[in-house]
Amino acid sequence: MTVVVVGSIAFDAVTTPFGERGRMLGGSAVHFSLSASFFSDVRVVGPVGDDFGEDEYAVLHDRGVITDDIERIESGKTFFWRGHYDYDLNTARTDETQLNVFGEFEPKLSEDSKRADTLFLANIQPDLQLEVRNQCKAARLAGLDSMNLWIDTARDSLVRAIGAVDLVLMNDAELRMLTDEPNLARAAAAVRALGPRIVVAKQGEYGAALFSEEGFFALPGYPLEDVLDPTGAGDSFAGGFLGYLDAHREDGLSEPVLQRAMTYGSVMASFNVEEFGTERVRRLTIDEINERFAEFKHMTHFEAIPIEVRAAR
């Protein structure tokens, strides 16, 4: 089983109330890959410049991520994002974006990537997402993420891309914005009407909710007292979610598999934000993942004892 992810590979400069990093490995495809690598084989597709060196490759290789489809542009520079978060950590504020090699990116998947079982189109321009989807016809499960920028500037393209995938993972605010529906259940239904079988609403500190034909499933966020850097949380969630689904394709997209995938996604997002960039996930272990999975179970499960009609009524 293999997951292919297409998205940004970046250097990030991030300032939060709890610290800063001037230049660290980041990007949606990187966060996704590292997270998914705990569950399945991962191939990452995206462009980098000649400033992307051995150290950066090593982070991916240490987790077994296959980097054959990283396109290295000599005399180009890697995508760069600089941003900060205010004290509530809810919203990333972009201070600077240098598209660099990403500005000319034309995804070309290798034959191995085209044969992948599972595809994740991280948040990139939706025409590119559709182009990759069409190259990766073998994928039996394709998902995408997007953002307000594309809803504003490329809505028709985004709707087409959504129509070509099986699942959509987006922030709940962006699901509402895309569908012009303030009610999330209605927004999710409207997105599912465009084609995807499954919609996952990422809700930041409130967790995540899954809408599918079979019903609704939701998990709270993990109650961390120390969130150092939320960058990459959504892509870490997607990596855990799709990585788990890819590894359990033989079970189909059954409810129990989807529920566990949601939980592993939540687990991975919770680790991601504990430190800056990829720092925490790099040294994460399977035992830690399973331990937090059990914590999620403990903090959401309860035993039912039906109440009875009261005698006096």
Added chain:
Amino acid sequence: MTVVVVGSIAFDAVTTPFGERGRMLGGSAVHFSLSASFFSDVRVVGPVGDDFGEDEYAVLHDRGVITDDIERIESGKTFFWRGHYDYDLNTARTDETQLNVFGEFEPKLSEDSKRADTLFLANIQPDLQLEVRNQCKAARLAGLDSMNLWIDTARDSLVRAIGAVDLVLMNDAELRMLTDEPNLARAAAAVRALGPRIVVAKQGEYGAALFSEEGFFALPGYPLEDVLDPTGAGDSFAGGFLGYLDAHREDGLSEPVLQRAMTYGSVMASFNVEEFGTERVRRLTIDEINERFAEFKHMTHFEAIPIEVRAAR
């Protein structure tokens, strides 16, 4: 077992994008009472004017709520609130408040109410909350709600009132505001440091989260496609939560009991918002409550299958 609630008994005029009511029974103590009445005996304390008639008493009596401690002021008028909600239904906008008899309210609990096992201090001025708490010394479990108004104008009083109760149920934004802590886990810990053993953060459509010495427990909101009127949802939650706890005092505040109480609170809030004011809860049945409880279980529970270290790593 008896729950006493002190709070507003009101006429509400509410406009939402889905309809309006010019004058309907409302108020925090009313929503709480009706909800709690499915679980335990309820006594309601608060003032009304001579415009509060048989029809209004009948709504409470139909659910077995004991109204002996409603103080009816002849030639006074009942508290009146007029407000509206915008399309996202997240925030109540107050258009008019007439305190009327509530402006001079000096709570005087009957001997029966003073002997109650459980006390809920709905959102009223915190000095009044403390005064009632001191009258109701027998209560082995006391909880309170509050709001941004009192945090702004009576913070010291509110801190004293919080120090005299066992549990605090507040909106998460108000917990953050009270403690000046944007991180909810830290905000809850700071409130618990003031005295209460348990803090419940109400999170609107995102559900509710419980913080206690034993740990964290959270539930998502019920994914309704049609929310007609959110007024009273928080008090309905509190009614289900404290009503269930009151009815199960013999089990102590054990984790399983608290978890079920959270679920019944969520169930009651979800029904409350389906229609205007008290309309839905008035004709609610135990079977409907138990059925939705089971739905909550279905939409939050999952089976754990630990992942294993992958061979290639």
